[in-house]
Amino acid sequence: MRTACVPTSFQPPRGAHAFLFLTMPEARAQVTALLGAQGWNVVGEADPEFAAACWLLRNPGCWELAVVDVGLNQGSGMNSVTRFVKDGSGAVVIYTTYVSEAFRETGRLLGARATVSKRDPDELERVARALIPDLYALGPEPRVPGGGQSRIREPSNALLCMLSDLF
Numbered sequence: 001m002r003t004a005c006v007p008t009s010f011q012p013p014r015g016a017h018a019f020l021f022l023t024m025p026e027a028r029a030q031v032t033a034l035l036g037a038q039g040w041n042v043v044g045e046a047d048p049e050f051a052a053a054c055w056l057l058r059n060p061g062c063w064e065l066a067v068v069d070v071g072l073n074q075g076s077g078m079n080s081v082t083r084f085v086k087d088g089s090g091a092v093v094i095y096t097t098y099v100s101e102a103f104r105e106t107g108r109l110l111g112a113r114a115t116v117s118k119r120d121p122d123e124l125e126r127v128a129r130a131l132i133p134d135l136y137a138l139g140p141e142p143r144v145p146g147g148g149q150s151r152i153r154e155p156s157n158a159l160l161c162m163l164s165d166l167f
Contacts (some may be wrong), residue, residue: 016039017041017064018042018043018063018066018067018128019043019056019063019066020046020066021046021047021052021067021069021077022068022069023047023071027069027095027118031067031095034121034128035067035128038125038129040065043063044062047072048072048073048074048075049072049075049077050075052083053083056084060087063084063089064089064091064131065093066084066091067095068080068084068092068093069095069118071096071097077096078106078110081094081107081110082110082111085112092112093124094107094115094116095124096115096117097117097119099116099117103115113127114127
C-alpha cells in the first residue's frame, strides 16, 4: 500500500505539488492563485527558514516546485534554496524583489531553475507553465515518501522540528 504525501481526501495528480516559502501573506495568496490556475496544488507553506527546513524534513519527496522568497525576516532564503535543491524532488524558483543578472547567476549556481521578479507575476506564470510538460512524464501516481529521492539527513534539525511541535 502506498502512502500519499498529502491527506487521503486530497488527491492531486502527480507532478502538481508546490511548496511556498514566502514571507508576505499577500504574495502567498497571489502565487497560490496563479499556480492553482495552472493545476498546481500548494501542499505546504512556511516562514521563517526554520519552518521551511522542518517542512522539508517531514515531507521528503512531496513537492515538484518550490517557490522561495530570499528576502526573509528571519533566516536565509539562500540556505533554503540550497536545502530544496539538495532534496532533489523538483524545481526551485527564487521569487524576489531584487533581480539582477548577477543575482540570477547566483541562483543558477545554487541550482535554482529560475529567479523571477515579484514585480512581474507573468514571469512566474511562464516558468511554472514551462515545468508542466516535465512533470507529466512522472506518470499518474502521487509521489510517496521514500520514493527514491535524495534526502537531507540532519538529525539535530529533525529533533528540533519534533520539539517545535510541543510549543
